Each structure stands twice: as C-alpha cells, then as structure tokens.
Amino acid sequence: MNSVWEYANPKKFVQTTDKVLPWVSVLSVVALVAGLIWGFFFTPDDYRQGSTVKIIYLHVPSALMAINAWLMMLVASLIWLVRRHHVSALAARAAAPVGLVMTLIALLTGAIWGQPMWGTYWAWDPRLTSFLILFLFYLGYIALWSAIENDDTAADLTSVLCLVGSVFALLSRYAVNFWNQGLHQGASLSLDKEEHVADVFYYPLLICIAGFVLLFIALVLLRTRTEIRARRMRALLARERMG
C-alpha cells in the first residue's frame, strides 16, 4: 500500500487532507496577500499602460488557473475512466466551479483592462473569445454533473464530456485564431506578454501565480472532501431507504 493510489481511498484521502489542508490554506493566503500587496503598492507604473499594469497580478494567474483547472479535470476524468477511483471523479467535480470562477475573473479583469486600453470593454480578440468559450464549457460540465442523479453515471458522462470538450476546446482555440486574424493586425493588444515583462513586475507576478495555484489546491481539496462526505451521505440515505 505504498503507491500514490493509496490516497484514492476516500477515508485515507480525508485523513491525509486533514493534515495538509491547513498548511496549504495558510500558504496560499500568505502568498496571495504578499504578492498582491507587493504588486499593488510597490511596483511602478508601466510607461504605456499606466497603473492598469497592476491588473496583471490578477489577470495572468487567474487565466493560467482557468486553463490548468480544466487540465486537472481532464487528468482526473481519465483516472476515473481507467482506474475507477471515486475520489478522482469527485475531485474533477470539485474543481469545475473553481475553474469557472477563475475564468470569470480572467474575463472580467480583461474586460475592465480593455476599457481604457482599447476603448471598449469587449473586443472579439481571439484570446478573450477563447476564454468565453472555455467559460461555456465549464457551465455545460457543471450543469451535466448537477442534472444526473446517479453518481457513477454522472461521473462517467462528465468524464466523457471532459475528454470530448478538451479536443473541441483546442479546435475552438485554433478556429478563433484563424477567424479573427485580420482584425487586430500588428498591435499586440493582449495582456499576457510575460516575455517582455520586466523584473519589477515579474517577481510579484510569480508570487501571485504561486498564491493562485495554492488557492486552487486548497479549494479543490476542501471541496473534494465535501463531495466525498456528500457522496457517503447519499449512500447512507439510500441504504436506509432500501431497508
């Protein structure tokens, strides 16, 4: 019993996360507070974007986590389909709303940033559009989970949707790039240009990214525990009804 799969046992998972969760939570709060305060109060303005450059500390980490959350769900779905570990399916379920909120933050901060920079809240920029589509995928995934009563059926169907959705999300990303290549020629209007980010912006950004990653882990652990308990509760209630 010394493999990773040991933690796929619900009881073992709950026991382990009992110890891990407080540490992750505290670390994520520390990193987030430190990174955001550093970024907000102690970094200079960009010569072109002015103080709006400070939005980068929220926008880039949330956008990263929006994609990584989906990747994590994809991996968890695959583990469920192949190895039938219930915790894996429940972790995917637990991660979806976190990913949804991350996508929403990325969209909203992007739109708010776009208003002074592009003169409009919304432009059908390929990146923004892709995130809007990703948002729809999250909505569909969550809706399918909540619509199906039987837990195993729901886990199977959402896993299949996650696999198919991933392929179509990639296709959409490519399609959207193709579709809008002509409209925003030349001028790079995207926030995400880490390559050009100077060191003054880079270090607080790294800390913020770490904070978002830790926050995501903490939330997923917490929510997975809740899902495990809810699942056990439903099983107990069903057992009672069976007599």
Added chain:
Amino acid sequence: MMPELGKYAETVLSAYAVSILLILGLVLISLIRARHIKRRLQEVETKAKKHG
C-alpha cells in the same frame, strides 16, 4: 499609503474589487457547504448506527 493610480484609478480598483469579491465568495460558499455537509453526514451516521 495609497499608491498614485492616476487617471486609471477606477479601472484598477474595480478590477481588484471584482476579483477579490469573486474569490472570497467562492471560498465562503465552499466553506459553508463543507460545514453543512459535514454536520448532515454526522447526523445521518449517528442515525444509521442507531438503527444498525
């Protein structure tokens, strides 16, 4: 204390406000649901043990 945000003060502050509110909301909902489910499960478990 407040840094000089210039003409973009509103933009930056609203972005931070929206994001922090959303994160806090998500954390709060997750915590409330975690406590709620934990309590319900305990109730169901004690009941199940009583009836065998």
Added chain:
Amino acid sequence: MIALLVRDLKLAMRAGGGFGLGLAFFLIVVTLVPFGVGPESALLAVIASGILWLGALLACLLSLDRIFALDWEDGSLDLLATAPLPMEAIVSVKALAHWVTTGLPLVLAAPVFGLLLNLPTNGYKPLILSLILGTPALSVIGTFGAALTVGLKRGGLLLSLLVLPLYVPTLIFGAEVARRGVAGLDNGTPMLMLAGITLGVIALLPFASAAALRVNLR
C-alpha cells in the same frame, strides 16, 4: 443497419414533423432577421451567409433531443443495445438519419432562403458547399449531446448548453468559407479545415456517443 436507417426515416416521414419542422424554423429565422436588423439590402447581403449558417445550426439543434428520446421511452433502445449491432453503428446510423431529415433539407432550401436575404450571386456556391460539408458534423456532434442527455427529464435545455460550445469550430470555419466566397477571397484553407472537422467527428465521435449511451442504459 440499413433496416434501422429505413425505420428512422419512415418514422420521421410518418410523424409528420421530421422533415418539415426544421425547415419551417429555418424559414422563420430568415424571415425575422430583416425585422431585427432593418431592410437595407446592402446590409443583408453582408450578413446573409452568416445568418443562413446560424439558422441552419439552430434548426439542427431543435430536433436533436428527438434522436434518442423516443427510442428511450418505448424501450427500443434497450432492445437495440442487445441486438447484434455495435453501439457505434447505432449512433452513426442515428446521426445519418438525423442529417437526412434535417441537414439535407436545410442544404437544399438554403439557396431559396439566400434569395430572401439578398445573398450576392457569387455567394451561393460556397454557401451550399460549406453547408454540405458542415451539416454532417452538426448532426454527429448533436448525436453525442443527445446520447449524453438521453435519460434526463429536462434534457432539452442542457442539451443546447452542451452542444452549442462544441459547434463553435464548425460554425467558424463553415461561415468563413461562405463569407470568403461572397467576398471573392480564397476559401481553400477554411474549406479544408471544415472538411477535416467533419471527417474527424464522423470517425471518432461515435465512440464517445456509444460510450455515453451505454452508461445511460445501465
């Protein structure tokens, strides 16, 4: 397999709605658009191909929940699942029957509706071509959505929520083919992409649909 296709087509003909309903919906969308955007023929000519693609997509969406729902309710789906047909073949035939009853009539009617929307003459060929290439993908993807939601009581709305994001690439490339055709630009690349998507989903998605259907039947 042929027997299943023939039966589904027969049922669509006899139930009355199969062929007509999607077309009528398409017509209504096309009629309503000028009311929404104004009657200027120059404007309509610009957006005609996009409207026709959107209308075809929505008309297709309308009939998706019927692909499996009726067979599910009367128990035929259980019996088909235990019949000597692989589930992948069943979902493929169902998708084909859906395309013949909705996609094909839409393709055939599109030129007439193009007239209503003042589609430029050089736009007809690329529009029809893109619809022929693209609508099979809509049916196959829709069949996947229908397989996911077959057992659900209020599956209709959920089905739209699941399927519409999956339609994005098809719609983008399909409408792009038609739009570039109208503008007289080279539309070879989107055409190839569209054909690639359609062939890809026809080849691969039935496996996912069959898996979903098996899960829903147990």
Added chain:
Amino acid sequence: MGIAVSDLAVARGGIKVLEGVCFALEPGQALVLRGPNGIGKTTLLRTVAGLQPPVSGRVEMAVDNHVYAGHADGLKATLSVEENLSFWAHVFGNKDVSDALSAFQLTSLADRPAGALSAGQKRRLGLARLLVTGRPLWLLDEPTVSLDSDAVAMFAEVIRAHLSRGGAALMATHIDLGIKEASTLDLAPFRAKAPEPDDFDGVFL
C-alpha cells in the same frame, strides 16, 4: 448454448441488491425467477443481458446467443404490426415474420398501426419479436403483463415449442405458466446484506 451464472452480484442505482446468485441453464430448460417487488429481478435480467456490468461474479454464455425483452415492447406507434416485426427480423438478420405473426394470432392485424392495438395485443407483438430473432436464449422480464388467460396459454405454448427446439428461457414472472420443464429460482436468499455503516471504504459503503 446454455448459460452459467456464478456468484453474481448486481447493483441498482449504485446499491448492491443481490449477491451470490448461481444458476445454470441448459438447452431445453426454462428458469423462472421469483421474489418480491424490488428484490432485483429486472436488475439481474439486465445484467445477464449485458445492459449493465455486474458488481462481481461471472455470466458465461456464447456471444450473440440471447435476446432480451423488458417491460417496454419497443414498438413504434406509426409503423404497422408487420413493419415493426420485420424491422427486428432484419436487425437480427432474418426475413420471414409470418410464423411469428401466426404464433401469437396477429396475422389478421398485420397491417394495423401498432399505435391502434390494445395493451394485450401490443404485448403479444412484443413477444412475437422473440420468434423473429432466431436467438436460442430468451431473457424475459414480466412477459405476461396485460395478457389475458388465452394469450398466456398462447405464450406458454410458444415457450414450450421453443424449449423443445433446444431453446432456453430465463424469465421473471409471478404467473404460473404451467410449463413442466420450468424450474423456479427464489431470489430472496440472495438479497444483498447491507454493509456496516462504519465501513468507510473505497466504495463509500
């Protein structure tokens, strides 16, 4: 030809309902499953038919050997009796439906749409489907629902003929069909024991 079920456990809605089910069926035999409502007769039949996976245990039989008939008949209201039957005949690779029609006295109704049949006639049509499949093993879930006594006798006759041709039938029914060859399996002893509530294990219960 036959079927052997060993130590089978089946679940409904994620909850184990039956465990340790063992039986075997040879050509020419029929087995009637009995037990109170909710014991898992339908679940067991669906598991044997391959519609759902067993929790544990094995079902051994030849592939493409069985045909399943559930609560619903799978009829299309707008198709005629004959069209309904010949569709299933084609699916199973056969053509002729006249024997099946006459066995259940449906010949005179052949052109009528299935939607215009009475409940008993629909059931007879659903059972006639078994004959056009040409499969030796029949898995039947409450086959006599809404049949009158004449039709039940008709059905018993069909079963007897099927058995004498070397077929086999596994069915869940409450009615005594008066078939001598049929043995009975009471499912009550196989009812799954509820797991201990403390057993917080891999499958939650």
